[in-house]
Amino acid sequence: MVPASYNYRNLIVRWKTTLMTACGFMLVVAALIIMLAFVNGVRTVCAESGQPENVITMKQGCSDEILSQMDKRMVSRIEATPGVLRGDDGWPLASRELFMAITQRNEETQQYVQIQARGMYPVALLVHTQVRITRGRMFRRNHREVVLGIGVAREHQIHVGDKLPMGQLEWDVVGIFEAGGSAFESEAWCDMDQLAGHFHREGVYSSVVLRTASPAAAQQAVEYLENNRAVAVDVLSETDYYEKQAQQTNVLRAGAIVVSVFMAIGAVFGVTNTMFAAIGERVKDIAVMRILGFRRSEILISFLLETLLIALIGGALGMLFGYAINGLTLSTALGGKSVAFAFKVDAPILAIAGVFTLVMGVIGGLLPAMSAMRVEPLEAMR
Amino acid sequence: MIIANCKLKIDPVLKFLNLFLKNLGRNKVRTTLTALAVIVLVVIYTFAATVTDTINRFFDSHSSQSRLMVREKWLIPSCFPIRYVPKIASVSGVEDWTVWHFYGVFFDDAGHAGAGIATRIDNLREMHPGLENLDPALIDAMKRERTGVLMGQRLMEQMNWRVGQRFSVNSFTHPGKNLQFKIVGVLGADAWSRNFFFRQDYYREGVGDMDDVNIVWLRVSDVETGKRVAADVEHLFQTSRAKLRAETESAGVSRVASRTKTVINIINFVVAILLIDMVIVLANSISMTVRERRVEMAILKILGFQPSFILVMVIGEAVAVGAGGGLLGAGLAYAFTWLNSAGQLPFRIDFLVEFPVPAKFILHGFVVGALVGFAGSVIPALGTRKVRVAEAFSDAG
Known part of the structure; x- marks a missing residue:
């Protein structure tokens, strides 16, 4: 076996070329990680948003809460669905909600800000059990108060005690809530009657979320509503609803893979070039190794290892740079909504990047290594 | 008279072009691999840039x-x-x-x-x-x-x-x-x-x-x-x-x-990475070429060629590879989306139907390739100024 130190020292001698080739790998791997971390971050928000025990109902044909409008009669029928849990007061754990995207112009900067408001009754906290008020308190009924998701509070730098303009009035920010990194963290929650009254949407609901005892009970409720002709609704378990929203990222994920594959092909050509040049300069070395008794297969492995070493250096640097974006928070449009998300670099993404690196290294090094393998011992004499 | 003047101006350019192409032909494997890398990267660059261009054109209109x-x-x-x-x-x-x-x-x-x-x-x-x-x-x-x-x-x-x-x-x-x-x-x-x-x-x-x-x-x-x-x-x-x-x-x-800001920013980031990647691939290739031809460059100096000539020769080779690869890459991307939209492929990618590569991107690819070639070769080309005349005799030594 050719000692690995031979390859290592050759890489050090040609450090500029090694570094530049590794940089090609680094860019591919870093770009791959960043693109996948973006998609992963958005998908995580969607995955965290739904609870399998909850059932979300919207007007039939409406794929998004922003388009859905249901009246009181329909909502009452939905609330009577069998299997819905009941609270201590005996009322069903059914949260009537009014979702609105409110655009607000900052008169100083002339920039528009979109606030996503959700009007609700106190029962909402018994339905969306992942929500925790972490600062301040919950809004009071019939008061012009809002609690903000941590994402929207962070994005707009709003704190408890501040005023939030929504419509013609300013609302008191009385609390900040966290919801396990879900899409709710991008919303402002307030009293249903205050919100509906202010925007003239009295008696209109976007959705009703039902709380059941278990995922199986939720599935039964879904089937009941689907087969109930008295209510024309689209009904999904909350996890399915957000999974559907997350499917919008499928195109982005496919795009990320395609872009990365093309970049990888570019990097493969780059490393092949480098290795051909390296071999061209070391024909006599290789011939001497052959005279010393190293077999062709050993030379092939030696040069493949050298390529892999370059790939690993680049891949490791790429992972390091890619990982630096982990946790960076931004917001993006998802259907009619805007969600705050954090880039999420996790083990599967790093594993994909690692496999990518190795595959690029092997493919890029194979042809040059095969050409090195064919060098005849006589070359040493020329 | 005018024609004669033009000929005088065009002749050196053609001579240079001929020289670049001949030099590129000396290491066909390297030239091919470098060009292929540029082509592949320009193809995906063209698709990515088309997405942002289409969205911007929509907003502009x-x-x-x-x-x-x-x-x-x-x-x-x-x-x-x-x-x-x-x-x-x-x-x-x-x-x-x-x-x-x-x-x-x-x-x-x-x-x-x-x-x-x-x-x-x-x-x-x-x-x-x-x-x-x-x-x-x-x-x-x-x-x-x-x-x-x-x-x-x-x-x-x-x-x-x-x-x-x-x-x-x-x-x-x-x-x-x-x-x-x-x-x-x-x-x-x-x-x-x-x-x-x-x-x-x-x-x-x-x-x-x-x-x-x-x-x-x-x-x-x-x-x-x-x-x-x-x-x-x-x-x-x-x-x-x-x-x-x-x-x-x-x-x-x-x-x-x-x-759409976040998605557009990510696409722009990818475009930037692709450009840097192309510069690195070309710079690496040109650096290797310069290293292998130091003796030849020293001989050129002995023969009286100015360092600026050698500089132009090196940059010219890179620009030729970059521009050629860019033109081919963008042309391939254009042809692919055209065939895809016309249903001439055995499959159909709906996403690309939404973002067809405009014909102007073929020229765009050529220019981007040339600029990438220039950017990637400047540092290696400047390195040729350090080539000493004595290096012509190093082999003899």
């Missing part, structure tokens, strides 16, 4: 300062009473107006969707940018056919429909209110390729929506009049149940554009 959008002040989607329209249209300074009723639909169970707009047909050409050159005969046909629809080009391609065909839709904005249409014509404008226009009266009767409208568009003579009209419209409905916001089309578009 809707950036008039003399068109005002009137909408509900706070809420998305905008909706306000249609009885406001006569009052809005009568505001002093308004030259023309139209309305929009949104009608989002699925064309089939596979989820192919389109954005329908019910509007006034009589001034469709005047009130919609990009439709100024629409055949007036189509307007007349729309006036005759109550269920008539003018379809966007992409929708026609996607659904493989033809003019004269009738179809029904499944509306997701108006559940249960599904209309039937007859295709009267096709919209040539790129900006409306995912839309279809139909008659407002048919919408109102068919859907039963007699009370509301989503957007009102106003045309005014100039920016100053636009500002005054916007202020007047907002003031007129200040105490109404539904408050209105009037803004220039460009302001409205920039608000919508801000929603």
Whole structure:
């Protein structure tokens, strides 16, 4: 076996070329990680948003809460669905909600800000059990108060005690809530009657979320509503609803893979070039190794290892740079909504990047290594 | 005399070009691999840049300062009473107006969707940018056919429909209110390729929506009049149940554009990475070339060639590879999307149908390739100044 130190020292001698080739790998791997971390971050928000025990109902044909409008009669029928849990007061754990995207112009900067408001009754906290008020308190009924998701509070730098303009009035920010990194963290929650009254949407609901005892009970409720002709609704378990929203990222994920594959092909050509040049300069070395008794297969492995070493250096640097974006928070449009998300670099993404690196290294090094393998011992004499 | 002067100027360029090509041919494997890397990277660069370019062009085509959008002040989607329209249209300074009723639909169970707009047909050409050159005969046909629809080009391609065909839709904005249409014509404008226009009266009767409208568009003579009209419209409905916001089309578009900001930034980041990657690949290749040809460069110096000549020779080789690779890469991307859109491939990528590579990108690829070649070769080329004449004898030593 050719000692690995031979390859290592050759890489050090040609450090500029090694570094530049590794940089090609680094860019591919870093770009791959960043693109996948973006998609992963958005998908995580969607995955965290739904609870399998909850059932979300919207007007039939409406794929998004922003388009859905249901009246009181329909909502009452939905609330009577069998299997819905009941609270201590005996009322069903059914949260009537009014979702609105409110655009607000900052008169100083002339920039528009979109606030996503959700009007609700106190029962909402018994339905969306992942929500925790972490600062301040919950809004009071019939008061012009809002609690903000941590994402929207962070994005707009709003704190408890501040005023939030929504419509013609300013609302008191009385609390900040966290919801396990879900899409709710991008919303402002307030009293249903205050919100509906202010925007003239009295008696209109976007959705009703039902709380059941278990995922199986939720599935039964879904089937009941689907087969109930008295209510024309689209009904999904909350996890399915957000999974559907997350499917919008499928195109982005496919795009990320395609872009990365093309970049990888570019990097493969780059490393092949480098290795051909390296071999061209070391024909006599290789011939001497052959005279010393190293077999062709050993030379092939030696040069493949050298390529892999370059790939690993680049891949490791790429992972390091890619990982630096982990946790960076931004917001993006998802259907009619805007969600705050954090880039999420996790083990599967790093594993994909690692496999990518190795595959690029092997493919890029194979042809040059095969050409090195064919060098005849006589070359040493020329 | 002039011809002779031109010849004198062109001759050295041709000589240089010939020299670059001959030098590139000396290491065919390296030149081929470098060119292939550039081609592959330019292909994906072209696709990525096309996405942002298409989106920007869409926003640019809707950036008039003399068109005002009137909408509900706070809420998305905008909706306000249609009885406001006569009052809005009568505001002093308004030259023309139209309305929009949104009608989002699925064309089939596979989820192919389109954005329908019910509007006034009589001034469709005047009130919609990009439709100024629409055949007036189509307007007349729309006036005759109550269920008539003018379809966007992409929708026609996607659904493989033809003019004269009738179809029904499944509306997701108006559940249960599904209309039937007859295709009267096709919209040539790129900006409306995912839309279809139909008659407002048919919408109102068919859907039963007699009370509301989503957007009102106003045309005014100039920016100053636009500002005054916007202020007047907002003031007129200040105490109404539904408050209105009037803004220039460009302001409205920039608000919508801000929603795509994150994705656009990520695509731009990828484009930047691709460019850097290309520079690195070329720089690496040129560095290796320079290293291998130091003796030859030293001999050139002995023969009296100036260092600037060697510098130009090295940069020229890189620019030639970059420009050639860029041209081929962009050309391939263009050809691929064209074949994809025309259904000439055994498969079809719907995403690329939405973002066809424009022909101008072929030249763009050439220029980007040349610039990348230049950027990648400057440092290695500057390194050739350090080549000493004595290096010509190093082999002899």
